[in-house]
Amino acid sequence: MVVTSHQSPSCPFVDKQYLAVFCVAALLLLGACKPQSDDSIRVEKVPKETMPSPVAGNLPAGHPDIAGGNASMAGPPASGMGALPGMAEFTAATPTPKWSPPADWTAVALTATRKGSWHAPASAAADQQAEISVSVFQGQLGGLLANVNRWRDKVKLPSDLTEARLGENVQNITLDGRAAQLISLDGPAGQSLDGVLVFQKDRVWSFLLSGPTDAVKSQRANFRAFLDGLKWQD
């Protein structure tokens, strides 16, 4: 076929219109053939590696403490392991909700993932204490069922709850306009727990009242009042 337009002189070797179609098809093919990252499992035989053994021992002077610092290899598990950047930064970067803890709650030191932490006595005379904590985690922490079972295990209840029976333990509530799940558990060994989970797109807020049953029971009203007065800032 010959294009007769005076602007488009004929070319004896190429049909221009088909050329255009060919080029478009080639482009689409090119895009479709973009190799993805190799997904295949590889098996190789390699000479025994002579990796230089990393120097085991104490950290350099002035280095931040890691993993219990100078814990002996033969000693008990190290109790303090420094957090790498990431989780603690996420917690620190997440705005803390506005709240008004009851007067008899005593603030205690925060850990890497906690936004708030308090101790509360069962009564003025009792020495049993309940612990209240507010934490925020990146991701979904395994979802609602995994967390309910984890909390059930914490108070020595069977942790084999299934999705079908999840509703027996969970009460849907609202925290400052956000949907939340309240889990109230009394264990057989004198431990109780009231936990509230607020699942958001990229994070989970956890509000936890836990401790001896008497202490938890005496603080349940305070805990609910604390939750009702909460104002989100994120």
Add this chain to the structure above:
Amino acid sequence: MRALFKFFSSLRLTVVLLAFSMVLVLLATFEQVQWGVFEVQKRYFEAIITLWQYPEQWAGADALHWLKIPLPGGFLLGGLLLINLCCAHFRYFRASWKKTGIVLTHAGVALLIISGFLTAYLQQENFMWINVGGQSNYIESFHDLDLVFIDHTDPKTDTVVSIPVSHLEKGETISHPALPFTVKTVFYYPNSDIGSKTTYPDLPEIPANQGIATVRDLRVAPVRYQYANDAPNFPSTVLALETPQGPLGTWLVSALFDPEVMQQLYNTIPPIYQSHLPQTFTVDGHTWEVTLRPRREYLPITLRLDKFVHELYPGTTVPKNYESDVQLINPANHEDRPVLIYMNHPLRYGGLTFYQASFAQSDQASKLQVVRNPGAPLPYIAVALVGVGMAVQFILSLLAHLRREKSKTASIATP
């Protein structure tokens, strides 16, 4: 069909495509702050369509962060420019030796675009760390990770089974003839942090019953994946291993347990990990190690780092020179020779180019960037073609002009 051809050969299309290219390059440059070079390259240039979102860091982001604008990606623009160039060439082309320069220039531009595609398709970038006095026969990927099982039983060789982490991301149960067990993914975090129970008292226990997670009662926290160029990610996974005879337990495996990672993070193996790594188990008399590490490619050559030099300008902390004095050993052809690798003087060997890239551990380790790009010569050829084409066209035009002037002068001289 004719309308299609007219459209693709239109010079207006050229202008529109070049305008979009400029916008794409500008926005992608801004986006590098948030996403880093590698991610931006994938999202903006190695894509047919890209979706630009009003950046969180810009003024008015509170009101405008929802704004998303689809844009043609680099592959689409490059492809269309190539088609446009070809169609326009054939539409306006008249076979004549006077047009030789234009043909060469067009061929050069077309080759430049094609070389861009080839680079996107074929280029691989890896790295190699070598300690002073040490040696290495493998390169590692900057971005791809593998779950690796190593059979250490043979006294001379290791059998390495490498499973891309994409299988773990999909939550697959993995089986392979080379593995006498199946691997089930319990969970996989693309980036994570690991700490003790004291550090993370609110994190759930890891569902692992074997290895370091139980010995040290570790907790693992998912952490947001980082895209910035210098921000590393440390994936972690919990795996359930099972043979036909029964389970081998569940194991926490993390890139944070990789000796090279720990070496670079802490310059040592933290005491909490000592004597618990590497994690090994035995199946049918074979000892297997499990680890998560950057994807390796084993090379037929070995590089031994004899010396690393880090020079500063006298009296300052301004770097003057970095160089790695390596010994290249290739048993296949009995090659054993010294090579000096320093800035702008890479080692080119077997299709790979080894550049001096970084150093660590108080100048006791050198990092080489290792690039494989079969299309590397093409941009040079393309630019040369464009240069020659322009020169030829200029000379031909000049000669034609001189001839016209000469004949004009002659016609004036002979009334």
